[in-house]
Amino acid sequence: MLAPEMNQIKKMLPLWLESSKRHCSNGKVASYIPELSKSPIDALGIHIVDSNGHSISEGDAGLSFTMQSISKVFTLILALMDNGEEAVFDKVGMEPTGDNFNSMLKLELVQPGIPFNPLINAGAIAISSMIAGKDALEKSERVLSFLRLLSNNSSLNWDLDVYRSESATANLNRSMAYFLKDNGVLKGEVEHVLDVYFRHCSVSVTCADIAQMALILAHNGLNPLTGDVLIPRRYVQIAKTFMTTCGMYNASGEFAIQVGLPAKSGVSGGILTIVPGRYGIGLVGPSLNRKGNSIAGVDLLQSLSQQFDWSLF
């Protein structure tokens, strides 16, 4: 049986989703990764899972999409588990930039020339170089296994069309990675590091997978359904902090005011968010606003958070 609030959500969600969906036509699907331009602009779906494993799915929750920047949360956690906090923060900062996610501006402007945080592209590329493994494939397979474990879905895999599409067109990320190499931030060969990065961005998921991964973060690294500790609490604490300060790119301040939950978005239109101690939420809506977040998705999360008073602040 669903808990009372879940029952309320189930009742109201179809209405709110329809209303948020109207915003889809005011945004755009990402096209700088050519394969992403095929995403359905009118789609909107959400999956919410609670601590008992009860879930609600609405709209286009079954749509497959690539994790893109959502994966950066988990590569950060894996890099922390592989290297410890000190080594990671030697090469990546802890501050929001206020710039676009793919900006290189502050890399050159602000010494010592390390990325401001692990959730912008430059920071996530640096993090990709810290994943343990003998070569790019082994590193990528370790990331994939970790995501399979957290999502409890052993069939998660890379969308190779999206991976190839990004790899073939990523001039900006490539220039950033070479710049980082020159600044002494990247370990290993630049093209191998980029390969790890493109692969984790291309992991194909549905809203239910994202919600399940989010549930583990909502419980500070513990799977509430099995009692297994999958991530040390401290590393979830770090990840949740970055999600709050930088998770929605340079719209993180606005999101904190309007929704008030730790979250991470991706250019495929995905959003992972959590209600701490309670819910894991996965959402997809490929039509993006000017800052690169799902336009209808942010609107729907705002309705939910305001109706149920979920803001942490």
Ligand SMILES: NC(=O)CC[C@H](N)C(=O)O
């Ligand atoms: N914001 C995003 O989701 C960015 C991820 C994408 N793979 C990129 O590097 O551009």
